[in-house]
Amino acid sequence: MNPNTYAVYTLGKNYFKNKAFDKAEKCFAELVELDVKFADVFHMLGIIMHDKGQFDKAISNYKKALSINPKYTEAAINLSILLNDLGKYNDSKEALVLVQRSVTDENSKDRLVKGKLANMHSELADIYKSMGEYQEAIDEYKKAVFLRPNFADIRTRLAVTYRDKGDIKMAFREFLDIINSKPTYVPARINLGVTYLIMNDYDSARKEFLKAIELDPGNPSAEMYFKIIKQKEEK
Numbered sequence: 001m002n003p004n005t006y007a008v009y010t011l012g013k014n015y016f017k018n019k020a021f022d023k024a025e026k027c028f029a030e031l032v033e034l035d036v037k038f039a040d041v042f043h044m045l046g047i048i049m050h051d052k053g054q055f056d057k058a059i060s061n062y063k064k065a066l067s068i069n070p071k072y073t074e075a076a077i078n079l080s081i082l083l084n085d086l087g088k089y090n091d092s093k094e095a096l097v098l099v100q101r102s103v104t105d106e107n108s109k110d111r112l113v114k115g116k117l118a119n120m121h122s123e124l125a126d127i128y129k130s131m132g133e134y135q136e137a138i139d140e141y142k143k144a145v146f147l148r149p150n151f152a153d154i155r156t157r158l159a160v161t162y163r164d165k166g167d168i169k170m171a172f173r174e175f176l177d178i179i180n181s182k183p184t185y186v187p188a189r190i191n192l193g194v195t196y197l198i199m200n201d202y203d204s205a206r207k208e209f210l211k212a213i214e215l216d217p218g219n220p221s222a223e224m225y226f227k228i229i230k231q232k233e234e235k
Contacts, residue, residue: 039069118148
């Protein structure tokens with residue numbers, strides 16, 4: 001890289017870092033004209049276009065960044081997020097595959113990327129669940145759990161989806177695994193109690209709701225379900 005090109009590149013990055021996007025865009029456009037193939041330049045252009053609402057240009061730049069560096073995880077994540085926001089769920093999933101390949105590379109230790117990827121799988125699962133596509137939701141939640149088995153909130157949503165699908169056995173297994181690994185996680189206890197309640201096992205349900213209230217005094221959901229049990233037992 002000649003000194004003038006490097007100066008433009010450095011200036012553009014500084015503008016970008018300080019969120020002076022218009023000035024940064026001019027610098028990066030100059031580099032593109034010079035046919036400088038820097039993945040981060042196209043990634044930053046993608047972010048700028050995304051910020052301006054020029055989504056087609058943002059997608060194009062993210063893809064150019066990935067064509068230069070297929071393991072550019074941040075570009076793949078931003079591309080997937082944008083596609084997901086635009087309702088292009090299949091394309092979003094394809095972008096996630098690129099990230100997953102990089103993340104699961106045995107040389108990769110980027111925990112932040114794994115966390116982001118897990119959350120993105122979970123967001124896709126939430127969409128599938130809202131559409132009543134339970135098996136697709138389960139598949140996405142399981143991908144998220146594979147990447148981040150310690151994310152109790154995602155595991156709880158997986159267990160709830162099993163229950164909604166009618167697979168009570170798997171729901172119980174997930175809820176109990178969560179509680180064994182994180183006994184103080186109240187949402188899992190409440191949902192386990194609800195599952196017992198559905199199965200008319202009032203004693204087990206009462207135990208979970210009381211434990212939830214003990215851990216989180218005044219929890220409205222736990223108190224409501226506990227009152228339901230008392231009402232059923234009084235009939």
